[in-house]
Amino acid sequence: MSAAKGGYTGRMLRVDLDAATISVEETPDPTVWLGPRGWNALIGWNEVGPGVGPYDPENRIILSAGPLVGTCAPTSGRVVVSSLMPRGYPQPMWASATMGGYWGAELKYAGYDGVIVQGRASAPVYLLIEDDRVSLEDASDLWGKGLYATQRTLKERHGQQHQVVAIGPAGENRVRFATIAHRLKNAVGNGGFGGVFGAKNLKAIAVRGTGGVALADPAGFVSEVQRVWQIARGGIGGVGQIDVGFPMVACTHGCTVRCGARMEPLTDHYGVGTSYKMSLCVDSSWARGSHPEYRGRLQSGEELHIPRPSGLGPLGTNVGSLVEDLGMTTWVYDTWCRYFSALEELGIHEIEGEAFALDDPEWWRQWLTRVALREGLGDDYAEGLARFYEKHPVGPRYLADFIEDAGSRGHGWHRDGRAMEPHPSP
Incomplete structure (x- = not known):
């Protein structure tokens, strides 16, 4: 394929942890494989043979970003992660999951559409990507640390603009529902991909890029982005940020709504004043009760009232x-x-x-x-x-x-x- 054209860089990194080598190869043709999910599956099909388990060195784990990642296209911050899924039962299976945040955009700015990882390092390492400078670094001081401390340490070591994906102790110990996570709330986890990183002795991937994303028709692209925004702002759904009295930071590159869109004003149960409730993204039919859990006040002076949600909210x-x-x-x-x-x-x-x-x-x-x-x-x-x-x-x-x-x-x-x-x- 032609490199650096139409949103793709045309390059992928291959990291062989057995040999401690790093190479660059062409991105599979996206016109045939329809982007990251397809080419990740192609690599898995060709390279992961029968009988290979998710924690075996022969397994691959691939992190790829599509053509819109790193652009101003709305909701374009997703990264596709694919591997044999440890949580698969009764036997592991090939699966893909996506993760938001800024890591995928930074990978594109560094000049890569994806990273293919194979083998197993002899000791804990992390992958450092800084444009064309790519290296495996000692992670012995990070092994055993939580996700927050790991990301903080790598940013302090290499720069605050580096974007990091990492695993915590659960991934190191190959827990079957361990995550690979980025920042505070961006993760792929339900399949247990963190355990694949752990089995490979790979603690994290830190990336910093100074390039950009090539567009075939920049003016036409920007015009289309503006058109999509106009559509999104009208109609029943509506996209935008509800004013909750303080700034809301986007949680992912290309986010359209920021998390304020999950907060709705409503009259409280006593009919006096205004509260806010959190509109959950997941069906709450399994919630253990519906009593209020969090209370406080916004900077505007209004009371914040978030009913007890499902999941970990009650705790x-x-x-x-x-x-x-x-x-x-x-x-x-x-x-x-x-x-x-x-x-x-x-x-x-x-x-x-x-x-x-x-x-x-x-x-x-x-x-x-x-x-x-x-x-x-x-x-x-x-x-x-x-x-x-x-x-x-x-x-x-x-x-x-x-x-x-x-x-x-x-x-x-x-x-x-x-x-x-x-x-x-x-």
Whole structure:
């Protein structure tokens, strides 16, 4: 294909951790493979043979960015990550997931459409990409650190404008629902891709680029972007930021709404004044209660009232941040809380002598840490519910099968424009 044309750089990095070598090769023809998801699958099909497991050196993990990434196109900040999925049951399978943020744009600015990683390093490393200067660096001082500390350390070491994807202790210990994460809230995690990084002794990829994205028709492109914005601003849906009294920072390159779009003004239950509620992106049918959890005041003086959401909301932001810092998908709480709650309804209040305390944040804090570090029974929990049940058949089998399946189907409704629906349907 022709390099640096029509949004593509025409180049991909290949990192062989076995040989500690880095090379540049042509991007597969996007007119044939329809962009990152397609060419990632092509590479996996050609290079990952039968019998290879997700944690084997022969497995590949590929991070790729499409032609709009790094441009001003709305919602264009996604990166496609593909590999054999550790969470796949009863056997691993090839899967892809996407992640927002700024990492993909920075990779394009450095001159690459993607990164292919193979092999296993003899000791912990991270990949440093600075335009044409690409190297493997010692990560022994980062191994064992959480996601927040890892990103902060690399930015302090190399520069605040470097964009970082990394794993936490859960990925290092090959937890089957470990994430690869970027910044605070951008991650690929439900498939367990963080464990693939961990198995390869790859702690992080830090990238800084000083180039740009070539456009075949810059003027026409900008005109089309403006047209899309006009469409988005009109009609029923409406795109824009609700004024909550303080600045909102976009969470991803090319974001159209910023997170303020998830906050809706409404009259409170007592009919006096105005509160704000958080409009969740995921069906909250599994929520354990609907009592208020967070209260405060905006800079404008208005009260902030966020009802208790599903997921980690009932436990507070500290436990939610711990899950992210350990490098696990927040669906781990949803999955296991559903299972434990169902067992309690059946009169079962413990597993292997360990009692549940599902409304106690400290109990969850200890449980999550044991899972990430694979300590004690946490080693079996780290395998995921389906595999855990094979060793510890507590409760009916159909319960474990259904809840594991529901948890592995996590879907962000904002991806297809239905975030503002009270209860998005499939």
